[in-house]
Amino acid sequence: MYNGQMPHDQRMEHVAFQLAEATAEQLGGLAILGCEVLSDADMARAVELGFPVDTIDELRRTGVTDREIGNLIIKPRTLSHRRAKRSRLTVEESDRAARVARIVALARKTFANRDKADRWLHKELSALEGRRPMDLIRTHAGARIVEDLLTGIAWGAVA
Numbered sequence: 217m218y219n220g221q222m223p224h225d226q227r228m229e230h231v232a233f234q235l236a237e238a239t240a241e242q243l244g245g246l247a248i249l250g251c252e253v254l255s256d257a258d259m260a261r262a263v264e265l266g267f268p269v270d271t272i273d274e275l276r277r278t279g280v281t282d283r284e285i286g287n288l289i290i291k292p293r294t295l296s297h298r299r300a301k302r303s304r305l306t307v308e309e310s311d312r313a314a315r316v317a318r319i320v321a322l323a324r325k326t327f328a329n330r331d332k333a334d335r336w337l338h339k340e341l342s343a344l345e346g347r348r349p350m351d352l353i354r355t356h357a358g359a360r361i362v363e364d365l366l367t368g369i370a371w372g373a374v375a
Contacts (some may be wrong), residue, residue: 235322242317243267244274263311266304269295271313279334280316288354289313315359319349322363326370341365 240246240253240262248270253259272285272295286292289312290305298305305313323333337349343365344352352358 235318235325238321238325239314239318242275242278242321243271243313248274259314263314264307265310266307267310267313268304269298269302271305271310275313275317275320278317278320279330280320284316284350288316288350315353315356319353319359319362319366322366323349326366 236253236255236259239259240249243249246252248268249262250268251258251262251265253262272290275285275289276282282292285295290298290309304310320333320337323337324330327333327336340346340348344361349362349365352362
């Protein structure tokens with residue numbers, strides 16, 4: 217019987233597509249990335265090509281601090297060299313930038329309020345043993361923990 221709602225599998229797939237697009241927007245979208253990102257597979261291809269250095273400026277515009285960029289993605293001196301040489305970020309740097317953008321996008325979608333999401337990302341949380349979500353996303357494993365926590369909040373499983 218159809219109740220007007222998508223089945224769970226389709227809802228989750230829809231959320232994944234929305235998150236991939238929102239992540240790309242945090243990185244500057246088509247204008248900066250140079251390719252359309254509508255899915256996680258599209259994002260993986262963009263990461264493999266290496267992001268343009270301008271994605272760092274876009275992250276900065278969306279509220280990621282210079283300190284966080286230096287700690288989570290690329291050191292300031294290395295970024296200066298990339299700019300001077302007009303080269304792209306490495307695959308590893310691009311992957312880290314995508315990780316940061318994904319968590320920021322997910323937090324903003326979860327809280328439906330940029331300021332509230334940004335406060336949450338920078339707050340020491342007991343669920344994270346007193347750590348801040350932005351500090352934890354330095355690693356893929358830490359980002360998964362933060363993503364799971366945000367998903368739980370979105371589904372009402374976590375207060």
